[in-house]
Every structure is written in structure tokens, then in C-alpha cells.
Amino acid sequence: MNSKDIVYVNGAFVPRAEARISVEDRGFVFGDGVYEVLRVINARPFAAKFHNDRLKRSLEGVRISLAGGASPESLTEIANQLLRDNGLLQGEATIYMQVTRGVATRAHNFPPPDLPPTIYISVARFTPYSEFAQTGAPAITHPDIRWGRCDLKTLNLLPNVLASQTAKERGAFEAMLIRDGVVTEGTKTNFFGVVDGSLRTHPSDTHILPGITRSVLRDLARTVNIDFDETPIRAEEIPRLSELFLTGTTTDVMPVVRLDDKPVGKGKPGELTKKLQRVLAESLASGGD
Numbered sequence: 001m002n003s004k005d006i007v008y009v010n011g012a013f014v015p016r017a018e019a020r021i022s023v024e025d026r027g028f029v030f031g032d033g034v035y036e037v038l039r040v041i042n043a044r045p046f047a048a049k050f051h052n053d054r055l056k057r058s059l060e061g062v063r064i065s066l067a068g069g070a071s072p073e074s075l076t077e078i079a080n081q082l083l084r085d086n087g088l089l090q091g092e093a094t095i096y097m098q099v100t101r102g103v104a105t106r107a108h109n110f111p112p113p114d115l116p117p118t119i120y121i122s123v124a125r126f127t128p129y130s131e132f133a134q135t136g137a138p139a140i141t142h143p144d145i146r147w148g149r150c151d152l153k154t155l156n157l158l159p160n161v162l163a164s165q166t167a168k169e170r171g172a173f174e175a176m177l178i179r180d181g182v183v184t185e186g187t188k189t190n191f192f193g194v195v196d197g198s199l200r201t202h203p204s205d206t207h208i209l210p211g212i213t214r215s216v217l218r219d220l221a222r223t224v225n226i227d228f229d230e231t232p233i234r235a236e237e238i239p240r241l242s243e244l245f246l247t248g249t250t251t252d253v254m255p256v257v258r259l260d261d262k263p264v265g266k267g268k269p270g271e272l273t274k275k276l277q278r279v280l281a282e283s284l285a286s287g288g289d
């Protein structure tokens with residue numbers, strides 16, 4: 001929350017408390033929509049092009065069109081306006097953007113194609129998780145019970161919500177999801193581990209969200225001679241992990257030092273993790289240039 005707290009809904013800039021959507025919105029009734037979360041540092045949305053491209057892919061993947069030829073770029077413009085209106089031009093903030101298939105009487109099949117989508121955008125002050133970034137965070141393993149298109153950033157987050165809550169109840173920061181015996185990702189993050197000296201993460205397929213932080217980090221890692229091996233970590237390899245970390249727009253590179261109440265490696269952030277933490281922090285500080 002910020003003192004002004006203006007949000008954008010369907011063409012109007014309004015105080016959050018006055019923002020309204022219909023009970024027949026398909027996002028509310030079916031979770032029929034997609035979203036994005038961006039990081040903003042000193043008024044500059046980080047990796048905006050990657051987020052715009054992913055939003056486009058998610059929209060196409062669920063067959064929602066933005067009304068009137070609007071583009072993801074135009075939504076970023078609206079977000080920039082919100083940053084100004086809310087006095088968030090200095091320091092850190094996040095942008096939340098959501099597009100649903102619009103308002104229609106409940107029916108599973110699509111409403112007519114000319115129905116305008118519902119567009120909601122808000123911004124908020126953001127404070128990074130600096131303590132866990134230093135000390136490392138605890139995580140748990142959890143079955144991945146999600147659907148077959150986790151590459152689309154949809155509003156259907158109930159499996160993520162349930163796993164995240166289980167993690168919280170067990171004193172952990174994140175749940176590392178396991179499907180068919182391999183580590184896929186977290187409920188809101190991508191996971192990376194070091195096994196026998198090589199840095200491994202799940203390939204970018206339909207079982208994970210193609211994280212923007214993951215992509216940015218891949219390019220940055222090459223500059224310090226570190227490569228990712230996209231051979232997923234198998235559950236039976238977990239005891240051999242010497243390092244483990246997660247990445248995300250709101251988590252950066254966060255070391256994971258305990259998994260299911262057992263130490264990972266030496267039980268403290270590893271050297272490779274700290275190196276990648278540093279290169280990402282530098283990139284964020286320089287606005288991604």
C-alpha cells in the first residue's frame with residue numbers, strides 16, 4: 001500500500017477502495033485470465049520487454065485478446081502513470097497486471113469475441129527479503145499437482161497457494177515442487193541446484209513458468225563463465241545437492257540452506273549462489289543495462 005493508492009481498472013484511474021469489478025467477471029468465476037509481476041527500481045521496470053513478451057505468450061496461450069488493439073507495452077505505459085500517481089518514482093516497487101476474459105453470464109465456453117477483457121493494474125512499494133538473501137531460507141519438498149501448461153502465467157494458482165501455505169505452516173519460505181520424480185520449480189520461483197559441481201535447473205518446457213529472472217540470470221551467468229545444465233534434478237539426487245537457490249522477480253537469487261529440515265550442503269549459502277546473487281544485484285542496480 002502507498003498513501004495515494006490509485007489503481008487502474010478498465011480505462012479508469014481510481015482509488016483502490018473504489019475499484020470495482022463485476023461478480024460475473026470470468027477471472028472471478030473461472031480464474032479465466034493471466035497476469036504479470038514486474039520489479040521497478042527508481043521508476044524503471046526491470047526487464048520490461050521480457051515481461052511484455054511473456055504476457056503476449058500467456059494471452060495467446062489462453063486465447064484472450066486485448067481490446068482495441070492495445071498491446072502489453074501500452075499496459076506498461078499505464079503502470080508508469082500509476083508509479084507517478086502513487087509517488088513511487090524513487091526506490092523499489094512492483095507492478096501487478098491482470099487481464100481476464102471479461103464479464104459475461106457464466107458459461108464454460110468463451111463469450112463472444114468482441115467482449116472487452118477486464119484489465120487491472122496496480123503498483124506497490126517493495127522491500128526485498130534482505131535477511132533470507134544473506135542467511136539463506138528454509139524450503140520443503142511438495143508434490144507438483146498443477147496442470148500441463150505451467151508455462152502460461154494464468155490466474156489458476158490454487159495448487160501454488162496450497163503448497164505455499166503448507167510451506168509456511170512448516171516454517172519454510174518456499175515449496176520445491178516435484179512432478180514424476182523431478183524438481184520442477186517453486187510455487188512462485190524457479191529452482192536451481194548444484195549437483196556434482198554442475199548448476200542444474202528444469203528445462204523451459206510446459207512444466208515450469210519461464211521465469212524472467214531465470215532468463216536474465218542465464219545471460220548474466222555466462223559473463224562470469226557459469227552455465228546452466230537444463231537436466232532436471234531428480235528427487236533421488238536431492239541428498240547430493242551442495243547448493244540450492246531459487247529465483248524470482250520478488251525474490252532475486254535466494255539461497256536455500258535447509259530442505260525438509262535437513263541442511264543443504266554446508267547449511268549456508270554456497271559460493272556459486274553468492275556469485276550469481278552478486279551479478280543479479282548489480283544488474284538490478286544498473287536498471288538491467
Ligand code: PDD
Nearest residue numbers: 037187188189190209211212213248249
Ligand atoms: N511469480 N515460477 C512460478 C510458478 C512463478 O509464479 C514465478 C513468478 C516464477 C519466477 O518468475 P519471474 O522470475 O518471472 O518472477 C517461477 C510471481 C512473482 C508471482 O506470482 O507473484
